[in-house]
Amino acid sequence: MEHALSLLVRTMFADNMVFAFFLGMCSFLAVSKDVKTSAGLGVAVIFVQTITLPVNYLLQVHVLAPLGLGYLSFILFIAVIAAITQLVEMIVEKVSPSLYSTLGIFLPLIAVNCAIMGGSLFMQQRVLLEPENVKAIANLGDAFAFAIGSGLGWMLAIVCLAGIREKMEYNDVPKPLQGIGITFITVGLMALAFMCFSGLNI
Amino acid sequence: MLSKQTKEAFLGPLNANNPVLVQILGICSALAVTVQLKPALVMGISVTIIVALANVVIALIRKSIPMRIRIIVQLVVVAALVTIVSEILKAFAYDVAMQLSVYIGLIITNCILMGRLEAFAMTNNVKDSLMDGLGNGFGYAMILVIVAFVRELFGSGKLLGYQIIPDSWYEAGYSNCGMMLMPAMALVLVGCVIWAHRSINDKEGK
Numbered sequence: 260m261e262h263a264l265s266l267l268v269r270t271m272f273a274d275n276m277v278f279a280f281f282l283g284m285c286s287f288l289a290v291s292k293d294v295k296t297s298a299g300l301g302v303a304v305i306f307v308q309t310i311t312l313p314v315n316y317l318l319q320v321h322v323l324a325p326l327g328l329g330y331l332s333f334i335l336f337i338a339v340i341a342a343i344t345q346l347v348e349m350i351v352e353k354v355s356p357s358l359y360s361t362l363g364i365f366l367p368l369i370a371v372n373c374a375i376m377g378g379s380l381f382m383q384q385r386v387l388l389e390p391e392n393v394k395a396i397a398n399l400g401d402a403f404a405f406a407i408g409s410g411l412g413w414m415l416a417i418v419c420l421a422g423i424r425e426k427m428e429y430n431d432v433p434k435p436l437q438g439i440g441i442t443f444i445t446v447g448l449m450a451l452a453f454m455c456f457s458g459l460n461i
Numbered sequence: 462m463l464s465k466q467t468k469e470a471f472l473g474p475l476n477a478n479n480p481v482l483v484q485i486l487g488i489c490s491a492l493a494v495t496v497q498l499k500p501a502l503v504m505g506i507s508v509t510i511i512v513a514l515a516n517v518v519i520a521l522i523r524k525s526i527p528m529r530i531r532i533i534v535q536l537v538v539v540a541a542l543v544t545i546v547s548e549i550l551k552a553f554a555y556d557v558a559m560q561l562s563v564y565i566g567l568i569i570t571n572c573i574l575m576g577r578l579e580a581f582a583m584t585n586n587v588k589d590s591l592m593d594g595l596g597n598g599f600g601y602a603m604i605l606v607i608v609a610f611v612r613e614l615f616g617s618g619k620l621l622g623y624q625i626i627p628d629s630w631y632e633a634g635y636s637n638c639g640m641m642l643m644p645a646m647a648l649v650l651v652g653c654v655i656w657a658h659r660s661i662n663d664k665e666g667k
Binding site for chain 2: 278280443
């Protein structure tokens with residue numbers, strides 16, 4: 260339990276998906292124009308991540324590893340992710356049409372969001388680690404903790420960036436740097452700030 | 462020899478319509494593998510091969526793919542190609558494959574691939590799709606190499622693992638810029654490349 264909790268906090272801050280591994284950058288940069296939409300996308304990512312990662316964990320540990328089919332993992336993981344994303348899309352469309360229309364194109368794109376696929380691939384590496392290692396994923400609880408932590412970290416990052424970009428609307432940025440250029444530099448500075456967490460020992 | 466449209470499909474993504482700088486696709490891996498030049502080169506070549514082949518395969522079967530499940534079909538084609546490339550890298554360039562770790566697998570979710578398949582290969586013939594794939598792959602590899610060049614040269618004073626900055630400089634008080642090795646600087650560098658690219662292109666436009 261303690262291990263799972265420390266894993267959750269670690270993946271949220273020190274091993275933040277966006278700032279430490281650059282995962283999920285495309286939608287991160289494209290959707291972070293206002294806080295409300297980015298919070299919605301963040302929730303969607305947490306949701307998909309929390310379902311797909313434990314499913315992929317079970318597949319990896321109980322199907323792929325015993326049968327020695329490790330090389331099929333890419334195809335299997337992406338199929339699971341695509342199927343679950345489709346499911347989430349249908350549920351969101353039914354439950355909250357307004358959220359569905361704001362998320363628009365980006366909901367299906369979660370299927371190709373690198374944060375989701377990356378989470379599963381990191382999980383595949385981390386099941387091989389010693390159980391004492393702080394990064395190890397030893398059981399299903401750890402897989403859940405890792406999934407929630409990485410999803411929350413991603414949401415935190417996108418909401419922060421959206422807040423900064425909303426404020427930056429009023430700033431006088433050199434013309435060729437406007438838009439995506441300055442966003443990159445902002446994210447770089449945010450990544451520097453997040454590096455302070457890497458010294459954290461939990 | 463090549464029609465105008467085919468030429469445009471190849472040359473466009475190299476500069477004016479660069480996948481990384483203009484369309485902002487495939488950023489994740491572009492940033493993560495650029496600490497050194499060698500993994501960046503391997504990554505650039507792998508992506509070029511995969512995007513070109515995937516474009517060809519999808520263009521070949523584009524008329525028989527049902528619209529509703531096209532995303533899954535595309536993903537499976539890409540995942541199969543990535544698996545092949547990943548196995549080849551593990552067999553012949555193990556140390557680079559370890560350095561690239563998950564980012565090889567992440568080529569599957571590289572937005573350049575899905576973007577090109579959706580926007581180009583689904584509606585164009587095989588030859589144009591091949592050229593489009595090669596152009597986008599090279600456009601992507603070019604940015605990777607530029608960023609990795611700067612980061613390796615200033616971050617560790619080396620290029621492709623060979624010492625470039627002479628020892629006498631270090632004795633005279635020069636030291637490597639540790640900042641360049643950090644993930645944050647990759648973002649700032651790409652931001653600067655975009656800045657330069659836009660200001661040059663804007664001038665040409667006027």
